[in-house]
Amino acid sequence: MITDFDPNRHNDAEVAPELAPLDLAPKPDGPAAAAMIASGLGVFTLGLLTTLAVINGSVKSFLEWFQFDQGVGALAGKSTVAVIAFFVAWLVLYLIWREKDVVLKKAFYISLGLGILGVIGTFPPFFEWFE
């Protein structure tokens, strides 16, 4: 899935000759894969925390700590931790893969799977099932 960056991997100007005059430099796919997977992980974290807050009172209390007396409740922690997970995962994967080629189809399907699970986790009929 992960290989060293090959500048000749894509020949975009051959597929779309109108790109040739733009003289576009080759780019590794690693940073794009990092963004894809990180976004899926962020949405997954959101859904996981939404469901865990229903299952476990300690998790809910921890998530409520993030509201800083603003009256937001556990949503403060769910959203803050999910956003942190998204940006931290993106940064870490970017640093690891910035000079690598990653199979984007795999990265996308991993992201899609995580995203679907995350949305299920935020769906009230699902998380209320654990109440």
Place this chain on the structure above:
Amino acid sequence: MEFSSRETWTVIHGLVLGTLFLLAFAGGLAGLWSLRPGLMTTEGIKERMGRLYVGAWVMAAAAWAAVITGTWIVYPWYRIKLAPVGENAYAGCADAILPNASCSPRDFLKSNVSGDTEMWHIFGMEWKEHVSWAAPILATAAAFLIAYYGPRLIARPWLRAAVIVMFVAAFAAALVGGAFGAFLNKIAPIV
């Protein structure tokens, strides 16, 4: 007619930022859809990409602004417990026709004092408040992919389709938030 501070923030959160998000999404989707080989000249690509970059990043910024204002400014007004009496959490809502100074929108909906309204909170608000946060995450990742690859997306149809899926998924998450927000503000407005 005068807007209160709360009504003004509700308008900024839903109407202003929501409209901006919608406009940027529509423009961005049209731009992404037309990134196909043979459809544009080199000059046309340069012109089109500039607008697409702006649209994608504006959509992401509008999504962040909408969820942050919604969660940290508007939502506390929606969920505050105003006048519980003993074990009756909804005592302040007795005989209420709409939320008021002693009955928050959430308590109003959960109390069922004006018809069968509890489901609007249990399903509508609970889903909206959570899934809406997927919109800025997905929109930011999609904007990055558009900016990173730029015109190269023309030559890579599969990648372009993947970006469109993320772009539309961001919109779908915002749509759940926006649609339920509009309905909830009709049934139990924040006053």
